[in-house]
Amino acid sequence: MSATDLARLQFALTTSFHFLFVLLTLGLVTLLVIMQTRFTITGVPVHERMTRFWGRIYVINYALGIVTGIVMEFQFGLNWSGLATYAGDVFGAPLAMETLIAFFLESTFLGLWIFGWGRLNRWVHLALLYLTALTAFASAFWIMAANGFLQHPVGYRVEGNVLRLDDFSALLTNPTFTSALMHVIFASLTAGGVFLTGVSAYHFIKRTPETDFFRRSLRMGVITTALSTPSLIGAGFAQFPVIAQYQPGKSSAVPWIGAPLGFMIMIGMTLTMVSWVTLPLLIKDAVIRMRFPLYLMVIGIPLPFMAAIFGWMFREIGRQPWLVYGLLRTEDAVSHVDASQILLSLIVFTSLFVLLACVDWALIARAVRRGPDVAPAPVSPLVVTL
């Protein structure tokens, strides 16, 4: 394999791993906002316990997801120095916005939320969660703006052999950005909904005594999925005219590109159908008493994650052979490093990410199995394993 192939494979793997964490983070934080808002307004304890239980899972996932993000960010400079050299002035702007306005603030708000539990005024504490969610979505906003630029470069002028930023607002109204952003947001809400449903179903299978807690969580999960999937599919199909206009070769970039696209659409349709069929079965808890749907709900947890990876495969492989569409070829952007060095980092990071995904899985599974706290305990990502 050439340095380019190795660097591409590494990027694909890193992004995929990173996105699994991102999807759950965005989905869960939105649902947490609803739970904590209900608690803050009504003061009913079950809402606080829900915020705590799901919040702990959210924090575990966030803390481990950060590392995959750090590796992602370094990778631009390590393997793709040609991208920064050529397009850094333009592509770098939304990327730096993401690190500064979004991630830098998001982690800090989240830190305050974690350590402010029980120590801050509850409205202030709620505001911190809103700010965390807001900056999390800002993160998606800027990253998708940067990605939209790679799909369809706008707002630049060519000066010598580099690109310069000409019109920043053009980056933010880029049609390949706006249509995809909505799709990603609804995908994350779907992932959050399916996750909530599946985990709650697991507890009904285990016959955990916490029926009220998990009944509420399950309902919330099903309703979230049912509400977000139609918009998810709508935002997905809305991208086809944009692709036809700006990336006409996308569907024929490689012969098998239709496969991931097809799988993604199938998963989306299935989730929509199943969640709408489940909605009426929520009445009098029919779906819980029937029991067999509970098993399907658990099995369904990975589906939104798989669909998201398939979606990214279509979007990114379909961009080839360009890194910046029509301007910079992928092979011309690879750093001047030995293929063996890239191979080394590929092996190291891939094995560590597999480990990381397993740790994430193990820690979340442990938090799930434990179930909600009987006595209040802090939400720190570290305390969970003590």
Added chain:
Amino acid sequence: MEMLWLVVLGTLTVGYFALAGFDYGTGLLLPFRKKDVVLQRMTPFFLGNEVWLVAAIGVLFAAFPRLEGELLSGAHSVFTLVLAGLVLFMAAVQLRLWWWLVFSGALMVSVGWGLFLAHLLHAPVYVALVMPVLFALHGWVFQTRRWKLFPLTALLCALPIPLAFSSVSTNGLMAHSDTLGLLAWVAIPIIPLVVLLQWSIVAISSR
């Protein structure tokens, strides 16, 4: 303009290294101290420094696009070591199964930064050991609450940064003023805000 961005980048990097002693330093001291107690004390600071690193690399990419690739790809395997150490450290701290994994992660990160420093200054490889020593020292001051020594060791941890900066020439490697002007509006208010918020985290968690 160039000076401004060097100061911004410098501030972010100093932020990372000055805070790094808390968690990597704690990790390095693990074999010699009571594990539960030191990890507990580190908790409010865990991940606090990595956000500075992410912000620094983001600014490096956007404000110095033609430097970023050179700098990072020029030390490819060193960064593989640093990042592998980071992943290992973060996963190990949360898993808390084997303390030596926490220690190894911290050692890899700090030796990696040392190697990068040696690489930049064209210094012999053993200079790399400076970083683990400094981090461990800073971690020790933090863990034993010798607050009088604290500014001194924080300064020592951050000292390699001006050294490293002096070895790099940014001539012609910066972004155009259109990009820099836009980013300045964001970077300058955000940094003091994050300092304030992180300070609040420490303040409320020690209440």
